[in-house]
Amino acid sequence: MKKYYYDFHIHSCLSPCADDDMTPNNIAGTAVLAGLEAVALTDHNSSKNCPAFFEAAKKYGLIPIAGMELTTAEDIHIVCLFPELDGAMKFDAYVSKYRMKIPNRTDIFGEQLIMNGEDEIIGREDYFLPAASEITVDDAPNIVSLFGGICYPAHVDREANGIIATLGTFPENTGFRNAEFYDHGKEEEYLRKYSALAEKRLLVSSDAHNLWNIRDKSAFLEIDDEPYSSDRVRRQILRLLGAEI
C-alpha cells in the first residue's frame, strides 16, 4: 500500500467562475509542484476539458481522473468521478441533454473555454454550465454508476450548493459512500451533528478555481499500486471510493 496525495475537485477554464489561466497544463504543473499525485478535473456540468487534462497530466507525471461537478435539480453540487475517460465523456453527453439552456454571459460570468492538450482553445461552451440539471440528488448515484462512475456531495461544509444547507441535513439512505469537505478540520463537528456522515468516507478537496487555490498535499488515500501503472492506480482509487467504508 502506498499513500497517494489527491485533490478530486478542481475547475478548469471551462467553468465560467474559474480563471482563464486554469488551463489543463497549468493545473497539472501546479498540482505536481504542490506534491499532489492524483487529481480530478471537475468542471460544472461538463467533462469536455478532461481529454486535454489527461494529455497534460501525462507530460507532468500526474495521475488524472476524469470528473464533473454536477448541479442537481435541487442546486446541490455533486462530484462525479470516472475510472475511464470514455465513461466521463459519455456521461458528459448524457448530462448535456438535461441541462438548462441559459446562454452564458461572458461579461458577467466569464469564459467557458474548451482546450486541447497544448492549452490551445478549440471551442467554447455557449450555455451557462453551472445552472441546475434535471437530475435529482436521489437519482444521481444510480445514473453516474451507469457510466462506470461514482459520485458524492461536494463541500458539505459550505452553505452555497452544499447538500446540508440545501436539504437541512445529510439525508439517510442515499447511494453516497463518500462526502467531500472543503475545510480540513471540520469533520468532527459535522460527524457530531449529522449521524448519516458516520457511514461515509470523508474526503477533503480544494474546489480550486484559480492556480493559487490548489493546496499543498495534505489528504491522501492508501492504494495497492503493484504492478504499477497510472491507469491501474486510477482504477484502484475509483474502486476504493466505490466501496463501503
Next chain:
Amino acid sequence: MTVGELSKKCGFVTVCMPEPDREVSGCYIGDLLSWVMGRAQSGNAWITIMSNVNIAAVASLTDVAVIILAEGVILDESVVAVASQKGINIVSSDVPAFETAMKLGGCV
C-alpha cells in the same frame, strides 16, 4: 382560517391533506431547507419550490400548517406518501412564489 378553507379560496390543488382543519397563521417563503428550519414558524403556510423528501421532515420539525408548492412543482409519489404518513398538508399553486403569496394576502 383553516388549511382546507385557504386552499379552496386561493384555488390551490390538493396534493395531500391529512389535516384540513389546521389553522394557518403567517407565511414563510424559502427553498434552502437549513434556513427554513430555523425561521419558519409553527402554523405558517410555507411556500417553496423544493421537491426533495426532506421538505416533509422540515415541515414536521417547524410544525408549519401547510406546504405550498409554487410554480406547479410536482412531487414524487414517495414524497407524497411520507408527507401523508407524517400528517403534513401539501397543496400546489401553478404561479410563482410572489403571486402565490399575494393570493394568501388577507387570508393568513
